[in-house]
Amino acid sequence: MNALLKSVPNEPAPAPTAAVGPARTITPPRKPAAVVARRAQPFAAAVRLVAPPLTGIALVLLIWQIIAAQNEAFPSPLVTWQAALELFADPFYRNSPNDQGIGWNVLASLQRVAVGFGLAALVGIPLGFVIGRVQFVSRMFGPIISLLKPVSPLAWLPIGLLVFKSADPAAIWSIFICSIWPMIINTAVGVQRVPQDYMNVARVLNLSEWKILSKILLPSALPYILTGVRLAIGTAWLVIVAAEMLTGGVGIGFWVWDEWNNLNVAHIIIAIAIIGVVGLLLELALVSLARALTHEQVAN
């Protein structure tokens, strides 16, 4: 998306009739024309930059408006906007455990994701290292991972409820399960794909297993690990909404369900937008983290 926007060509507008015809007579009119073209250019570039996304948004609003006009239960964009203003006027209120501001709900969900995701990283990344490094362990876990990976994390929710006897840890458990697979798999792949040249260096230098891990495997596999982390956090954010719908309590997922029960469709639409924005921010944060941590991969 970013690259797409940046790639808009920044070439100057072609100067009219350059070096064609008798130069002396043409010089006076040509000069102002060039100046005008140069002045207009930043504005034109800005328009080219924002026009496509604005058109897209306008199109969505138009379709939304048409649907709202056809269906009385469906709030129009304007009604939703007003509801949003009202909602965001006081995002952090607390009337009762089941009636809290939207800000608290988002934070509660983020907290669950952070805990579940953090635990998954703590288990998944080291496990991925061992799987990538030790053939026996790789073949030991291979079939189990292949079998469990396609299972919806929500299928694990009842197990969590049974074991933890409480809704909150069960939701975290679902996040844990869904985040752990991409982290295990990507870490293992990253470790397995460490160039043989580097491993030969390690063998000739007779490096200790700790040095191999810290100086060769970890830096070499880091881009893969961070990809795994990114995939995991994306999935975790998808799953938390569904998990909270089932478990209840405070959280953006439950809030959506609650508003559905209140038949407050405007709030559901607002929640969708919030979930999207938070997901996008998580993604951007991890991309910039990856950029900061990854060494410059330059081919020989």
Place this chain on the structure above:
Amino acid sequence: MDELQTRFIDITGVEMAFQTKKGVFQALQAIDLTVRKGEFITLIGHSGCGKSTLLNLISGLLKPTAGVLICAGREIGGPSPERAVVFQNHSLLPWLTCYENIHLGVERVFGAAESRAQLRDRTMAALSLVGLTSAETKRPHEISGGMKQRVGIARALAMQPKVLLMDEPFGALDALTRAHLQDELLKIVAATKSTVVMVTHDVDEAVLLSDRIVMLTNGPAATIGEIVDVQLERPRDRVALAQDARYTEHRRQVLEFLYRKQAHPATQAA
């Protein structure tokens, strides 16, 4: 010289076969070679003849399917800093600086016995040996190909190996850089009295650097075809040698082996 000096590396009846999808591939057979301490040996042959395989056997990265390799009186059982390798594509770790790349090996070999300051001195000495003290804090992607290869050589030398193994170390460099590094290598080897086994496919490089040129027959099942004893006194000067009849004769010997007796399999087939 005693037995250990004259037979510093002793290769007897070595065979190497690889298991491939198409069955067993016999890469090397009946390899017998001894290398004197302080000798400079080059392995030359057409691509695919197994010269790198032989080098990897000496380094211990590969284990022979038959035969014995002995270095300094001990059987080669696996890779060791005693037999340092300069890799074809330098194989520096891109996330470490030049200093750290060299220090990694130094620390492993001398870390138990020496202080931090001594380890640092060793690393800096190796950098200055290849004339790269200024690149200390640079990472491999910030320096040229020739400089990277020099760091690779410094990394190997810094461990004070018994044998320096080089796998086409200058293969990826342009002719001028290559000549420059060959001259530097000659000086370094003269100063450190290293025992060197080097794989090359460059006839001039082989004649210029070696005491003996070991020429391998074409694979599969390659073996040592001929050995040329290079009768040129050291130090050697490439410009003076260009006029030297002995140099030309050695060159002719190698070329004759490579292009008459062991014409490349591809051209034979054609």
